[in-house]
Amino acid sequence: MIKIGLHLTTYNRILFTEQCLRSIIWSEPRFSKIVIVDNNSKDGTRSLITEYFMKKFSIIKKTIFNPENRHLGAAVIQGWNYLKDDCDVLGWINNDFLFEPGWEENLIACFEELDLDYVVGTVRPDRESNKLKTQSKKGKYTTTDDVGAAYFLKTKHFLNGVAPSTKPFSKEYVGPGPSFHKQLKKNKLKGVRLAHPGVLVRDSEYNKLDNIKYYDETFGVRGREDKLKKWRKQESKGNPRGWINWYDFLKKYYPYKTER
Numbered sequence: 001m002i003k004i005g006l007h008l009t010t011y012n013r014i015l016f017t018e019q020c021l022r023s024i025i026w027s028e029p030r031f032s033k034i035v036i037v038d039n040n041s042k043d044g045t046r047s048l049i050t051e052y053f054m055k056k057f058s059i060i061k062k063t064i065f066n067p068e069n070r071h072l073g074a075a076v077i078q079g080w081n082y083l084k085d086d087c088d089v090l091g092w093i094n095n096d097f098l099f100e101p102g103w104e105e106n107l108i109a110c111f112e113e114l115d116l117d118y119v120v121g122t123v124r125p126d127r128e129s130n131k132l133k134t135q136s137k138k139g140k141y142t143t144t145d146d147v148g149a150a151y152f153l154k155t156k157h158f159l160n161g162v163a164p165s166t167k168p169f170s171k172e173y174v175g176p177g178p179s180f181h182k183q184l185k186k187n188k189l190k191g192v193r194l195a196h197p198g199v200l201v202r203d204s205e206y207n208k209l210d211n212i213k214y215y216d217e218t219f220g221v222r223g224r225e226d227k228l229k230k231w232r233k234q235e236s237k238g239n240p241r242g243w244i245n246w247y248d249f250l251k252k253y254y255p256y257k258t259e260r
Contacts, residue, residue: 001031001108002031002088002089002108002111002112003031003032003033003086003087003088003089004029004031004032004033004087004088004089004091004104004107004108004152005032005033005034005035005079005080005082005083005084005086005087005089005090005091005155006024006032006033006034006035006083006091006093007034007035007036007037007075007076007079007080007083007090007091007092007093008020008021008034008035008036008037008079008093008094008095009036009037009038009039009072009075009076009079009093009094009095010036010037010038010039010041010045010049010095011038011039011040011041011069012041012042012043012045012214013043013095013096013211013214014041014043014044014045014048015210016095016096016202017045017048017049017095018048019098019202019246020093020094020095020096020097020098020099021034021053021057021060022257023097023098023099023249023253023254024059024099025057025059026099026101026254026257027099027100027101027102027103027104028101029059029103029104030104031104031108032059032091032104033059033060033061033083033087034059034060034061035060035061035062035063035064035079035082035083036049036060036062036063036064036079037063037064037066037075037076037078037079038063038064038065038066039066039068039069039070039071039072039075040065040066040067040068040069046065049063050063062082064078064079064082066078070166071166071167071168071169072094072164072169072175072176073163073164073165073166073167073176073180074166076092076163076164076176077163077164077166079092080092080158080163083155084155084158084159087155088154088155089107089111089152089153089154089155090152090153090154090155090158091121091150091151091152092150092151092152092153092164093121093150093199094149094150096201096202096204097121097122097149097150097199097200097201097202098199098200098201098202098244098246098249099199099200100123100196100197100198100199100200100253101197101253101254102197103121103194103197103198103199105197106140106194106195106196106197106198107119107121107152107194107198110141110192110194111152111154114141114190114192115190116154116190116191116192117153117154117157117184117189117190117191118151118152118153118154118157118184118189118190118191119151119152119191119192119193119194120150120151120181120191120192120193120194121150121151121152121193121194121198121199122149122150122193122194122198122199122200122201123194123195123196123198123199123200123201140195140196141192141193141194141195142192142193142194142195149177149201150199151177151180153184157187157189162183162184162187162189163180163183164176164177164179164180165179165180169218169221169222170221170222171221171222171223172222172223173222174222174224200243200244200249201243201244202243202244202245202246202249203240203241203243203244203245203246204231204240204241204243205235205240206228206231206232206235207232207235207236215228216228
């Protein structure tokens with residue numbers, strides 16, 4: 001059976017981190033383990049991980065606390081270097097993802113039955129109409145070729161040099177995801193986007209008081225203040241970007257669970 005190594009990058013947004021980890025644990029994966037790389041969070045993330053999650057849940061194997069923000073791509077490579085020796089597939093997830101029950105079985109079936117090199121893991125509710133689903137014995141897959149933010153890559157390709165860019169965020173630089181997707185295509189690797197059950201993108205809550213400083217800083221560095229303003233306006237009208245709200249997620253997938 002395929003073994004999955006999940007790398008989670010954290011940088012502030014402590015509430016998102018807690019909810020992301022909780023959803024993974026509630027999904028009861030049997031063939032996965034997690035390494036967390038924290039890019040010098042200042043909001044209590046370290047204490048949350050070490051004093052609660054690390055002590056209580058054995059699926060979290062290691063946490064690396066960077067003394068400065070080494071940025072997303074570098075953090076992913078740190079995590080993958082830790083996981084590469086005993087995992088067949090390396091996962092790249094961010095703390096604004098939520099995991100449906102059954103995602104692990106579906107992902108493994110996807111790799112095994114379709115003989116894939118990678119899987120784009122996120123389900124975008126605002127793109128549901130674009131999905132092309134094919135039924136198999138174990139799962140449902142999409143064949144839509146699309147850039148995503150969660151990736152699952154066979155370890156052998158990482159060992160052969162396929163890795164995200166370590167370039168820091170800067171003006172007009174969106175992030176390492178799109179450039180990584182181009183790498184996959186350049187190397188002619190075979191992959192699909194995972195359908196349900198999969199990894200959901202949660203509402204980003206751009207107007208939430210706890211998140212305002214984080215988004216102002218990160219979008220400002222990239223010179224994307226106009227986009228942030230647009231999304232805040234859209235959200236304030238009761239129309240976020242089509243992603244899932246945490247409480248709707250709980251009600252639908254884990255109605256009998258508690259947050260603590």
